[in-house]
Amino acid sequence: xxxxxxxxxxxxxxxxxxxxxxxxxxxxxxxxxxxxxxxxxxxxxxxxxxxxxxxxxxxxxxxxxxxxxxxxxxxxxxxxxxxxxxxxxxxxxxxxxxxxxxxxxxxxxxxxxxxxxxxxxxxxxxxxxxxxxxxxxxxxxxxxxxxxxxxxxxxxxxxxxxxxxxxxxxxxxxxxxxxxxxxxxxxxxxxxxxxxxxxxxxxxxxxxxxxxxxxxxxxxxxxxxxxxxxxxxxxxxxxxxxxxxxxxxxxxxxxxxxxxxxxxxxxxxxxxxxxxxxxxxxxxxxxxxxxxxxxxxxx
Amino acid sequence: xxxxxxxxxxxxxxxxxxxxxxxxxxxxxxxxxxxxxxxxxxxxxxxxxxxxxxxxxxxxxxxxxxxxxxxxxxxxxxxxxxxxxxxxxxxxxxxxxxxxxxxxxxxxxxxxxxxxxxxxxxxxxxxxxxxxxxxxxxxxxxxxxxxxxxxxxxxxxxx
Ligand SMILES: Cc1cc2nc3c(=O)[nH]c(=O)nc-3n(C[C@H](O)[C@H](O)[C@H](O)COP(=O)(O)OP(=O)(O)OC[C@H]3O[C@@H](n4cnc5c(N)ncnc54)[C@H](O)[C@@H]3O)c2cc1C
Ligand code: FES
Ligand code: FES
Numbered sequence: 001x002x003x004x005x006x007x008x009x010x011x012x013x014x015x016x017x018x019x020x021x022x023x024x025x026x027x028x029x030x031x032x033x034x035x036x037x038x039x040x041x042x043x044x045x046x047x048x049x050x051x052x053x054x055x056x057x058x059x060x061x062x063x064x065x066x067x068x069x070x071x072x073x074x075x076x077x078x079x080x081x082x083x084x085x086x087x088x089x090x091x092x093x094x095x096x097x098x099x100x101x102x103x104x105x106x107x108x109x110x111x112x113x114x115x116x117x118x119x120x121x122x123x124x125x126x127x128x129x130x131x132x133x134x135x136x137x138x139x140x141x142x143x144x145x146x147x148x149x150x151x152x153x154x155x156x157x158x159x160x161x162x163x164x165x166x167x168x169x170x171x172x173x174x175x176x177x178x179x180x181x182x183x184x185x186x187x188x189x190x191x192x193x194x195x196x197x198x199x200x201x202x203x204x205x206x207x208x209x210x211x212x213x214x215x216x217x218x219x220x221x222x223x224x225x226x227x228x229x230x231x232x233x234x235x236x237x238x239x240x241x242x243x244x245x246x247x248x249x250x251x252x253x254x255x256x257x258x259x260x261x262x263x264x265x266x267x268x269x270x271x272x273x274x275x276x277x278x279x280x281x282x283x284x285x286x287x288x289x290x291x292x293x294x295x296x297x298x299x
Numbered sequence: 300x301x302x303x304x305x306x307x308x309x310x311x312x313x314x315x316x317x318x319x320x321x322x323x324x325x326x327x328x329x330x331x332x333x334x335x336x337x338x339x340x341x342x343x344x345x346x347x348x349x350x351x352x353x354x355x356x357x358x359x360x361x362x363x364x365x366x367x368x369x370x371x372x373x374x375x376x377x378x379x380x381x382x383x384x385x386x387x388x389x390x391x392x393x394x395x396x397x398x399x400x401x402x403x404x405x406x407x408x409x410x411x412x413x414x415x416x417x418x419x420x421x422x423x424x425x426x427x428x429x430x431x432x433x434x435x436x437x438x439x440x441x442x443x444x445x446x447x448x449x450x451x452x453x454x455x456x457x458x
Pocket of ligand 2: 339350351
């Protein structure tokens with residue numbers, strides 16, 4: 001068929017292992033360029049644009065550990081790397097307790113993309129503008145990684161190492177993300193600025209999480225993370241820490257917003273200028289905090 | 300050359316078997332191997348929704364799914380939407396509301412809207428617009444499409 005858009009894909013071998021061990025063995029074969037296929041909404045587009053080629057695609061959607069989606073009050077949330085977005089926002093516990101992840105799952109692409117795209121793929125693809133990563137950072141998610149040399153864990157904020165680059169060693173697979181159990185009086189929110197209402201890439205995005213002291217109603221702890229304003233999503237450490245012990249009011253939000261603007265190191269490109277992006281970080285930080293605080297009060 | 304893979308799947312209620320290369324998208328196989336040309340190619344990169352099909356009860360862009368991934372799945376395409384003796388209310392409403400001009404986007408819109416109304420028979424205009432955000436139309440300006448879906452919703456409720 002003549003393709004109007006991207007070209008047809010070049011050939012490769014397709015594997016669909018049903019165990020993690022089998023997937024890791026396939027990944028370990030030397031001299032063969034191998035990539036994981038989760039929802040395919042990044043990698044199939046990239047393969048078609050001829051940016052790189054692969055000899056093998058390993059479909060991980062039939063591996064039980066990678067389809068896990070479960071919550072317990074002791075262990076928190078376990079989100080398998082192959083779980084598509086719609087399953088996340090249709091899961092009652094996740095919707096109630098991890099609204100920051102739901103915000104992200106709900107704005108990645110349109111409904112068709114959400115039928116396939118995974119949060120794991122969003123993270124591994126490591127785009128600076130990835131919408132899910134700020135929520136993963138502010139909710140203190142841990143990457144559960146498995147490879148030829150066994151298992152390891154890594155905090156999400158250490159996972160992205162550059163545009164499109166991540167901390168996985170050759171042969172390693174992101175199996176799942178683990179989120180700590182939610183604490184009382186806490187809430188999160190992620191939002192981004194795009195010129196349309198849906199289906200666009202963030203000009204800037206901000207995720208925020210706060211926990212409030214149940215007696216004083218002051219901020220106990222906060223975490224703020226930014227997207228599309230640096231080579232990787234950014235954990236805004238100072239902006240997060242500045243809020244501890246403060247009343248969650250406009251004055252405090254302004255302080256955090258200014259600190260978040262300092263943490264941003266955006267570039268000029270076709271989506272926005274440095275000046276606009278820095279401005280947006282300020283506005284979005286305040287909006288994200290307001291909503292996160294409201295959610296904390298309602299929780 | 301990769302070897303061809305043998306796939307068995309269910310399309311519009313019938314068991315279907317085909318041979319395909321791993322690199323072929325479900326869209327390519329539907330159109331070029333199975334001769335089911337109702338599903339359209341607009342962009343071939345997930346942006347336009349012209350290639351929308353239902354796989355195991357969820358809409359997806361068939362240009363962004365490999366045909367080999369359809370092993371054992373249940374697929375509905377535009378060819379499976381009409382009733383045996385008449386058009387589906389969505390198809391009828393698209394005709395009556397002039398919700399198409401060139402028609403390239405239409406199969407995708409109808410399949411996506413069917414999946415919404417089957418799931419949420421009371422979906423309001425806001426929800427319809429949001430659900431259809433992954434479907435692009437360069438001719439109609441969308442309003443007639445939304446009117447058609449709202450009209451079909453009423454017909455479907457009374458069926
Ligand atoms: C039309 C359209 C709209 C989009 N809109 C948005 C948007 O609004 N916001 C946004 O952030 N993104 C958007 N995207 C990008 C994409 O949908 C997301 O990044 C998505 O979350 C990727 O997940 P996936 O499962 O499809 O990843 P895949 O394409 O399957 O994989 C992505 C990359 O990660 C690797 N990988 C995947 N899983 C693993 C794993 N478990 N272990 C190791 N490596 C792995 C793959 O090898 C590949 O390199 C859009 C894409 C399209 C086509
Ligand atoms: S052809 Fe698949 S989304 Fe455009
Ligand atoms: S009718 Fe032409 S694209 Fe929609």
